[in-house]
Amino acid sequence: MTSPVATASDRSAPPPSDTSRPAPRLRTPRRRHSADRPRRSVLLTVLTSLVLLYSLVPLVWLAVSATKTQEGLSRSAGLWFDGDFALWDNITETFTYDDGVFTRWLLNTLLYVGLGAGGATFLAVLGGYALAKFDFPGRRSVFAVVIGAVAVPGTALAVPTFLMFSKMGLTNTPWAVIIPSLISPFGLYLMWVFATEAIPTELMEAARIDGAGELRTFFRVALPLLAPGIVTVLLFTMVATWNNYFLPLVMLKDPDWYPLTLGLNSWNQQAATAGGEAVFNLVVTGSLITILPLIAAFLLLQKYWQSGLAAGSVKE
Amino acid sequence: MPTHLTKHSRRLLRGTVLVCALALGATACGDSDDGGSGQKAVSEADIQAALKEGGTITVWAWEPTLKQVATDFEKEHPGVKVDLVNAGTNKDQYTALQNAISAKKGVPDVAQIEYYAMGQYALTKQLTDLKSFGADKLSAQFSPGPWNGVKAGSDGVYALPMDSGPMALFYNKKVFDKYDIKVPTTWAEYLDAARDLHKADPKAYITADNGDAGFATSMLWQAGSRPYTVDGTKVKIDFSDQGAKTFTGTWQQLIDEKLLASVPAWTDEWYKGLGDGSIATLATGAWMPANLESGAKSASGDWRVAPMPQWKAGDKVSAENGGSALALPELGKNEALAYAFVEYANAGDGVQTRLKNGAFPATTADLQSTRFQDTAFPYFGGQKANKIFAESAADVPDDWSYLPYQVYANSVFNDTVGKAYVSGTTLAEGLESWQEASVKYGEEQGFTVEK
Numbered sequence: 001m002t003s004p005v006a007t008a009s010d011r012s013a014p015p016p017s018d019t020s021r022p023a024p025r026l027r028t029p030r031r032r033h034s035a036d037r038p039r040r041s042v043l044l045t046v047l048t049s050l051v052l053l054y055s056l057v058p059l060v061w062l063a064v065s066a067t068k069t070q071e072g073l074s075r076s077a078g079l080w081f082d083g084d085f086a087l088w089d090n091i092t093e094t095f096t097y098d099d100g101v102f103t104r105w106l107l108n109t110l111l112y113v114g115l116g117a118g119g120a121t122f123l124a125v126l127g128g129y130a131l132a133k134f135d136f137p138g139r140r141s142v143f144a145v146v147i148g149a150v151a152v153p154g155t156a157l158a159v160p161t162f163l164m165f166s167k168m169g170l171t172n173t174p175w176a177v178i179i180p181s182l183i184s185p186f187g188l189y190l191m192w193v194f195a196t197e198a199i200p201t202e203l204m205e206a207a208r209i210d211g212a213g214e215l216r217t218f219f220r221v222a223l224p225l226l227a228p229g230i231v232t233v234l235l236f237t238m239v240a241t242w243n244n245y246f247l248p249l250v251m252l253k254d255p256d257w258y259p260l261t262l263g264l265n266s267w268n269q270q271a272a273t274a275g276g277e278a279v280f281n282l283v284v285t286g287s288l289i290t291i292l293p294l295i296a297a298f299l300l301l302q303k304y305w306q307s308g309l310a311a312g313s314v315k316e
Numbered sequence: 317m318p319t320h321l322t323k324h325s326r327r328l329l330r331g332t333v334l335v336c337a338l339a340l341g342a343t344a345c346g347d348s349d350d351g352g353s354g355q356k357a358v359s360e361a362d363i364q365a366a367l368k369e370g371g372t373i374t375v376w377a378w379e380p381t382l383k384q385v386a387t388d389f390e391k392e393h394p395g396v397k398v399d400l401v402n403a404g405t406n407k408d409q410y411t412a413l414q415n416a417i418s419a420k421k422g423v424p425d426v427a428q429i430e431y432y433a434m435g436q437y438a439l440t441k442q443l444t445d446l447k448s449f450g451a452d453k454l455s456a457q458f459s460p461g462p463w464n465g466v467k468a469g470s471d472g473v474y475a476l477p478m479d480s481g482p483m484a485l486f487y488n489k490k491v492f493d494k495y496d497i498k499v500p501t502t503w504a505e506y507l508d509a510a511r512d513l514h515k516a517d518p519k520a521y522i523t524a525d526n527g528d529a530g531f532a533t534s535m536l537w538q539a540g541s542r543p544y545t546v547d548g549t550k551v552k553i554d555f556s557d558q559g560a561k562t563f564t565g566t567w568q569q570l571i572d573e574k575l576l577a578s579v580p581a582w583t584d585e586w587y588k589g590l591g592d593g594s595i596a597t598l599a600t601g602a603w604m605p606a607n608l609e610s611g612a613k614s615a616s617g618d619w620r621v622a623p624m625p626q627w628k629a630g631d632k633v634s635a636e637n638g639g640s641a642l643a644l645p646e647l648g649k650n651e652a653l654a655y656a657f658v659e660y661a662n663a664g665d666g667v668q669t670r671l672k673n674g675a676f677p678a679t680t681a682d683l684q685s686t687r688f689q690d691t692a693f694p695y696f697g698g699q700k701a702n703k704i705f706a707e708s709a710a711d712v713p714d715d716w717s718y719l720p721y722q723v724y725a726n727s728v729f730n731d732t733v734g735k736a737y738v739s740g741t742t743l744a745e746g747l748e749s750w751q752e753a754s755v756k757y758g759e760e761q762g763f764t765v766e767k
Contacts, residue, residue, distance in 0.1 A: 071613040074588035166419055253403040253422070254375075269405045270580035271611055272639045273378055274481065274603040275675055276405075278611030280584050306570050 042207035066090060066288040070281040073213075085311035090285035097282055098267075104256060106289075109242060111174060112259055116181030117237035124233050126182050128191025129222055133199060146192075149185035155246045161248045176251035176257070181241050194229030195222070219275040235297065242294055260290045324669060346540040358449045358652055366652035370395020371730040373653050376403040377415065377428035379478065379640065381673040389657055392665075394610035398657060406430060410723055417442055417647060425648035426658055429475060430640040431465030432530065435546065435720040437643065440476040444644040445472035449655045454663055454717045460714035461636040462678040466643075475643035476662040479670075481601025482708035483534060483624050483637050486608070489697070491520060491593045499622050506597075506625045513596055519570040521577035522570070527734030528581055529726035530637060532563075537635035537716045539563040539627055543751075544719050551719065553754050555747040562627055564743040577694070585609035599624060599635035602705035606674040610696050616694070623702040623708060634711040639678065644759045645647040676705065683709055688697065721761060725754045 048167030061078050067090070093101050131142060161180050162171065170176050199222050207217045223230075245261040252258060255266060264286050271278035361664035375398055377385065386398040401424065403412045410433055416422045429437060437443045448454075451473045455463055462477035487499060492509075495516040500506035525531065536543060541559025545552040571574050577595055579586045589595035591612035598604065608619060624634050642658045644651060660666045667679055671688065682688050683706040692698045719725050732753055734748035751767070758765040 039524070067614075070610065071591075074584070074591045074612075075614050166415075166421070172422060253401065253416075255402050266402065266404075269408075270380075271584075271587065273380075273405050273608070275479070275602060275606040276378070276380055276610075278587055278607065280587075280611075 006301065055309075057225045060290075062284065063111075066285040068281060068284075070278065073280055073284070086281070087285075090281050091289070093166050094282050094285045097279065101255065102260075102263065102286060102289075105202075105258050105260045108174070109193050109259040109261075109290075112181065112244070112248075113238055115178045117234065117241040119178070119182045120184040120187055120237040120241075121230060121234045124187035124191045124237075125223075125226060125230055127188045128229075129148060129195045129218065129226070131188075132195035133201065133204065133222075146185050146189055149183075150189055152185075154180070154240075154244075158247050158250045159292060161247070165251065171251050172253050172257070174257055177248050177257075179242070180247055181237070181244065184233070184237050184240070187237055190233055190236070191226070191229055194232075196225060198229065199226045221302045228304045231301050235301055238297060239294060260286070264290065347618055351516075353628070358655070363449070363652045363656050366650070367393045367396060367656055369630050370397075370654055371650055372397040373425040373650050373657060374399045374401060374648075375428075375642075375657065376401050376409060376424040376427040377426070377642065378402045378409065379428055379670075379675070380406045381670040381675045382499065382661065385661045387667050388666065388669055389660050392660075393656075396653060396657075404580070406433075407727070410436075413437075413645070417645065420647055423645050423647040424642065425650050427645055427648075428478065428640050429643050430638065431462065431636065432533070432590055432719040432726070434465055434474060434641065434643070434717045435718055436723055437645070438472065439546075439549070439720040442646050443474040444646055444651060445474060446476065446644065446655065446658075447471075447473050449659075451476060451655075451659075454659075457663055457680065458678050459683060459712070460679050461709065461712035461716075462641070465636070465639070466641045466716045470481055475641035477641045478662050479603060479639050479676050480635050480678040480709060481603055481638035481676065482549070482705055482712055483538065483599055483601055483635050484600075484604075484701075484704050484708050485599050485622045485624055486604055486619055486624060487597040488590075488593050488595075488615065488618050489620045490615075491517075491596045500625045501621075501623075502629050503625045503627055507566055507569055507575075509569055509571065511747060514575050520594050520596055521589075522575055523597045523599070524577040524579040524581060524586055524589060525570075525737070526576070526578045526580055527730050527737045529729035529733075531581075532733060533718070533730070534601075534635045534637040535563050535599075536560055537655075538624060538633055538634070539715070541765075542716065544717050546717050546720060549720075549762070550764045550766070551758050553719070553751050553758070554767065555744075555751050560747060561744070564747065568736075568743050571743065576737075591615045601639065602676045602702075602708065603638060605693060605695060605701065617697050619638045620696050620699055621704050623704055632707075632711045633713065634708040635716070636712050639676075641678075660724075661677045676697070719754065719758070720763070721730050721754075721757060724757055725750070728753050728757075 057079070062229060064079060064081060065073060067085050067087040068076065068082045069084050069086045069089075070088065072084050076082035131146075157180070162176075165171050165176050165179075170179070173248075180273055203221060203225075206219055207221045212220065242259075243261065244259065245265075248259050248262050252262065253262065258266065264283055267286065268283045270276040271280065344745070373396070375382070377400065386400045390398055403424070409428070413424070413427055416424070419494060430442075454476065455473075458477045459480060459482075461482065462480040466473055466475040466477055469480075485500075491497075491513070492499060495513060497509050497512050497516075498505070500509045506522065507530055513520050536555075536559060539559040539562045541555070541557050541563065542557045543553060543557070543560065545554075577589060579595065586595070590598070590608065591614045593615070599683055603630075609616070623632075626630055626633060636733045642662055644654050644658065646656060661670070662683070663679065667677060667682060671677055671682060677683055689703045690700055690704060691702050693701050729750060732750035733743065735741040735749075736743040736746040755765045755767055
């Protein structure tokens with residue numbers, strides 16, 4: 001048994017190396033320069049740099065703009081600082097504006113992510129494990145349903161879900177956001193594939209022979225092996241729940257239950273109301289604060305996440 | 317209110333409208349099953365008793381100054397709790413309200429509704445007729461435009477006016493001075509000013525307009541056009557009168573000569589233009605100062621207010637742009653308490669609180685008071701702008717009416733009239749197709765529509 005963690009962390013340093021190789025070579029015996037010393041390609045370096053720039057510029061813009069006052073935002077160029085450095089003021093004001101409702105939105109988001117993404121991950125792990133390791137009638141149709149569900153965007157389901165929840169009297173409560181977030185077909189699929197590869201059936205059999213019950217086998221034997229996959233799914237669902245906009249938009253009317261996405265939008269909309277105060281500086285600063293936890297999560301969980309992605313790609 | 321919906325939010329709107337449409341099928345939207353409740357009279361004593369007994373009312377409103385009003389009201393009546401909810405701004409809130417009414421669940425006790433949207437709720441009897449509370453006796457307190465707005469084309473009084481938006485011309489004096497351009501008093505002079513300005517500085521435009529239903533209807537209102545006639549469920553839509561020609565004649569030239577900045581209103585780009593002088597004027601409602609102060613801070617001292625340019629030199633005709641009222645949805649609970657709050661906020665002590673926080677009144681006494689008129693606006697270089705606004709409020713013709721489904725009509729404005737701003741279609745043709753679309757929708761909704 002080889003733990004995917006070990007293989008992955010060894011390789012985590014140069015992640016682009018895999019992509020630099022033409023696809024068919026995955027199957028051919030490895031060449032000397034491919035694993036540790038990837039062949040250099042000028043074109044690829046240029047392209048990657050462009051993509052890197054493309055993805056970093058908005059972030060830089062956001063970080064720079066968060067240091068500006070409302071006035072400074074329109075006065076100065078986007079990618080450089082204005083004379084007034086107002087980052088600290090902006091942060092303070094973001095948390096105190098409108099009776100500190102931002103904190104409330106932040107806590108709401110944490111709640112939705114905690115219960116929604118956490119629950120979704122838990123369910124995906126249970127389901128994926130069961131589908132991968134147990135043979136039961138109807139497994140194929142479950143597979144078809146899951147694959148089909150992956151193709152349906154959550155946005156398309158938001159309105160029917162609203163109608164259903166409305167009948168159940170759950171709209172305008174946090175449950176209306178948390179319950180739909182619990183379902184992650186893609187997470188389930190990923191867990192399934194991962195569990196198939198990561199848990200040797202022999203190991204489960206050994207555990208059973210040693211007298212472990214199914215639950216014990218799952219928690220003691222399977223779960224540790226699934227860790228990288230779990231982290232990957234957790235990241236996926238976390239990002240999805242954290243960024244979720246349309247579902248809460250449809251479900252929630254009470255700003256006290258807004259997640260950050262809706263709250264920031266309502267601040268942004270405020271500028272479009274007669275007599276409303278334009279607080280673009282707070283919207284920008286709030287957005288920056290909003291993405292920081294996601295960035296942190298990605299950086300901290302990076303190595304698990306990468307190993308999770310690569311799981312099953314190499315047959316040993 | 318002239319709010320520009322971005323493409324994104326329009327898409328969302330469409331999505332949520334679908335919610336309503338679906339909900340309609342399920343629960344039969346807008347049926348007025350208890351039309352009799354308008355008859356009962358609620359006395360002052362009933363209201364006082366309700367206030368003493370206390371309770372909670374839910375208020376859906378986005379108007380920022382109401383927050384303080386709610387706090388004060390709670391302080392005055394310790395048993396009462398006002399649950400002030402911002403359920404979205406204008407169209408978003410209407411969708412939410414319509415959904416709640418359709419579902420007969422979660423309907424607020426008080427809702428903020430703009431004048432242009434009032435008819436939609438009033439004519440379908442989704443609002444309580446406040447005459448039973450004696451609201452009709454308050455008519456003298458409000459200026460004619462807003463009061464006409466809450467009557468919504470019929471006998472009832474469906475809300476109390478909260479604020480109003482008599483129009484004025486906001487202009488960037490610094491820019492006008494720099495190029496030595498005279499402040500226009502007629503729309504013909506405005507057109508000349510637009511040409512001179514754009515010639516002097518190709519980056520500067522007289523104003524930004526890429527098609528805004530609220531603005532267009534206000535301009536038609538001022539130009540003497542009365543495209544909508546509403547009599548119960550009989551509606552007439554006609555954009556062929558002289559007033560409409562007057563407006564399109566001038567505005568078409570602004571479009572043809574590319575004298576309008578194509579910046580969507582209310583975006584940060586728009587605020588930027590207002591701040592840096594590339595958008596030099598705004599003909600809009602008197603609530604604008606608060607938006608300028610927060611959105612275009614850097615231009616503080618540059619802007620001034622002038623009376624609306626006239627279509628005929630020497631005239632004094634204005635129009636309303638925006639403004640909203642507080643209404644009691646039929647399905648709301650706690651009517652007596654809700655009314656007490658509405659009266660407090662819009663005709664009682666709440667008015668002063670809101671004025672102090674920058675709202676623009678609909679009450680004539682406040683419009684005429686010296687304290688209000690003598691307020692100097694530092695943003696406008698110390699100008700006593702309220703004088704101009706108050707005068708404008710008095711010059712608003714009170715015979716304008718909106719469609720009972722103006723929210724829908726406005727939502728298709730950009731697909732019809734809006735084309736004039738981006739293609740070879742003329743404004744007049746655009747109005748024609750707007751008319752067609754409005755007629756079609758009206759008929760589908762069961763109105764008798766005359767063209």
